[in-house]
Amino acid sequence: MANERFTADADAADALAAVAALRRLADRLEDSAVESAMRAGWSWPQVAEALGVTRQAVHKKHAKRLIAAGVSLRRRDS
Amino acid sequence: MTETGRYLKGILERGRAEARQSGSSAVEAEHLLLAIAAHPGTSAHRVLAAARLDRDSLRVALDREFAASLRVAGVDLSDFDLPVATADPERAVDLGTSAKLVLERAVRTAGRGPGRIRPAHLLLGVLDAEVGTVPRALALAGTDREQLIERTRAALAAEDGR
Numbered sequence: 425m426a427n428e429r430f431t432a433d434a435d436a437a438d439a440l441a442a443v444a445a446l447r448r449l450a451d452r453l454e455d456s457a458v459e460s461a462m463r464a465g466w467s468w469p470q471v472a473e474a475l476g477v478t479r480q481a482v483h484k485k486h487a488k489r490l491i492a493a494g495v496s497l498r499r500r501d502s
Numbered sequence: 503m504t505e506t507g508r509y510l511k512g513i514l515e516r517g518r519a520e521a522r523q524s525g526s527s528a529v530e531a532e533h534l535l536l537a538i539a540a541h542p543g544t545s546a547h548r549v550l551a552a553a554r555l556d557r558d559s560l561r562v563a564l565d566r567e568f569a570a571s572l573r574v575a576g577v578d579l580s581d582f583d584l585p586v587a588t589a590d591p592e593r594a595v596d597l598g599t600s601a602k603l604v605l606e607r608a609v610r611t612a613g614r615g616p617g618r619i620r621p622a623h624l625l626l627g628v629l630d631a632e633v634g635t636v637p638r639a640l641a642l643a644g645t646d647r648e649q650l651i652e653r654t655r656a657a658l659a660a661e662d663g664r
Contacts, residue, residue, distance in 0.1 A: 438574045441638055445571035449579075452525045455587035489590030 458486050462495050506619055509544070513537045513624065514597075521595045525587065528598030532564050532635050535628045538621065545657040546621035552653065553645055563643035567635055570642060600635070604628050622658045629654060 454475070461471050472479035490497060503511070514529070516537035521529045538546050540557040550556070569579045597605070608627035612618040629651045631637060640647050 437633060441571035442574035445568050446575055448526065448568065449572060451527055452584065455525055456584040459587050460585050488592060489588050492590065493588035
């Protein structure tokens with residue numbers, strides 16, 4: 425029926441939008457959590473392992489802004 | 503640089519700034535819409551203003567869409583007390599898929615030839631998306647997207663008739 429079709433479409437749109445929004449939230453959480461961890465003295469390898477990504481990836485993504493923010497970064501291999 | 507080139511460059515720059523500010527890793531259609539709304543003196547800007555949509559009210563609508571969509575997954579943004587992350591003013595933000603689609607639609611509507619893409623073509627490219635963040639945010643703001651499309655087309659026709 426047309427009504428059921430409409431509901432199914434609306435549910436699908438909501439569910440897909442939720443996926444997109446969760447991805448955006450995860451990006452924001454990552455920026456925030458990495459900054460907090462580095463301010464608390466975590467090393468790049470620790471942060472990378474906790475996130476399940478390579479240290480190169482996390483360094484490339486976050487080093488510049490953390491240096492700009494004046495966070496004192498521990499050496500990569502410390 | 504042509505007037506069109508300058509406008510597009512300005513929109514892309516502002517779109518990148520909007521993307522960085524919202525912590526997005528790419529420029530998406532909503533960032534282009536915010537940029538269009540932040541550039542006065544164009545027919546696209548006038549169409550939005552007539553519908554009482556400016557950069558800030560659109561930002562509010564987008565934030566509402568974000569919160570509403572998260573709630574679908576059982577996530578309440580007010581549960582999060584995120585320490586503010588420092589933005590990277592130089593982080594490379596590329597064009598995301600939705601922004602590329604906007605540009606493709608604008609090029610298609612504008613037709614061939616240099617300098618053919620006008621601000622209203624770009625706005626039409628944003629508004630023509632039937633699903634995604636922008637139409638959901640506009641609906642939450644109580645905006646009639648179809649009517650906006652009609653007014654944008656009328657603005658283009660008026661420009662062509664000059």
